[in-house]
Amino acid sequence: MTERAYNVMFLCTGNTARSILAESILRKEGAGHFHAYSAGSHPKGTVNPFALKVLESFGYPTTGLRSKSWDEFSAPGAPAMDFIFTVCDNAAGELCPIWPGHPITAHWGIDDPAAVTGNDIQIEKAFVEAFKYLKNRIGLFLSLPLASVDKMALGTRLHEIGQTPGASSHSPGAK
Structure with a gap:
């Protein structure tokens, strides 16, 4: 008997950087076991070029990545999500759509690398750092062991993962 693949959504406000990084990381690392998606509450419509550059530099897929609205995933016929992770503090505080299937949710806030100012090296460094924190989480x-852990214990563990190094300074429990 084959284990089913889980649907995972990463949410951020603009869907240009952190959620895009996470989608690509899970696509590669969880291939065959997970379907990765990302979306934003107010998508900007373009993916940050530094996100694409960092993903490509580490050998992660960028094909098909796009900035899109979370409305695509709450519409009839959209895949039912098993897990939803907010990766920015703004999205965590917004009123989310009603997701079919009652997914397990957790906040995995990461400081926004797209908000970093400076030269290209400094900005790229912020994207690499965000990539590494997301890859670790x-x-x-x-x-x-997703199939053998009860929903409450799993929710607690997912929340704990969101508090690992790299938690955004506004995340609950951030140090």
Whole structure:
């Protein structure tokens, strides 16, 4: 019997950087076991070029990545999500759509690399840092025995993952 693939959504306000990074990381790291998606409450319509550059530099897929609205995923016929992670503090505080299937949610806030000012090297460094924090969290997520853990314990563990190093300064419990 084959284990089913889980649908995972990463949410951010603009869907240009952090949620895009997370979608690509999970696409590669969770291939065959997870379907990764990302969306924004107020998508900007373009993916940040530094996000694409960093993903490509680490060998992660960029094909098909686009900035899109979370409305696409709350419409009839959209895939039902099993997990939804907010990766920016603004999206965590917004009123989200009603998601079919009652997914498990957690906040994995990461400071916005797109908000960093400076030269290209400084901005790219912020994107690499965000990438590494997200990759670490996704690795922890992938190591969980999802099929054998009850929903409440899983929710607690997912919340704890959101408090690992790199938690945005506005995340609950951030140090």
